[in-house]
Amino acid sequence: MGKLLVVDDDQSLRLLYQKELGAMGHQITTAASAEEARQCFEKEKPELVVLDLKLTAEEGGLEALRWMRDFDPRIPIVINTAYPAYKADFSSWLADAYIVKSGNLEELKATIEKLLNKNQ
Numbered sequence: 001m002g003k004l005l006v007v008d009d010d011q012s013l014r015l016l017y018q019k020e021l022g023a024m025g026h027q028i029t030t031a032a033s034a035e036e037a038r039q040c041f042e043k044e045k046p047e048l049v050v051l052d053l054k055l056t057a058e059e060g061g062l063e064a065l066r067w068m069r070d071f072d073p074r075i076p077i078v079i080n081t082a083y084p085a086y087k088a089d090f091s092s093w094l095a096d097a098y099i100v101k102s103g104n105l106e107e108l109k110a111t112i113e114k115l116l117n118k119n120q
Helices: 013-024 034-044 062-073 083-087 089-094 106-118
Strands: 004-007 027-031 049-051 077-081 097-100
Touching: 004 013, 004 034, 004 077, 013 027, 013 062, 013 106, 027 034, 034 049, 034 062, 049 062, 049 106, 077 106, 097 106
Parallel strands: 004 027, 004 049, 049 077, 077 097
Antiparallel strands: none
């Protein structure tokens, strides 16, 4: 299973994703901000990133997406956001997948598995 980094400023969602994705056998690291994500990304070297676009700090998810791509373009990144309008932003096209958050995590789980299997 994969080593995942989940970046979301909502603590309850980080805990939910950690529980649900961890139950699938993945090793989960979480970050609440873009700066924390940067540190985890460089230190942990995840196999896949789940990234929210609306982060509360001064640096948002699109900026984080750009530097992650610059740091290591081989790592798949899944944008996971409540805002479908960002899909039209060219910067979001750097991601491997774009998912609108919902109470059902099946699309997110299936996308993660597909991207991890594609990179093996």
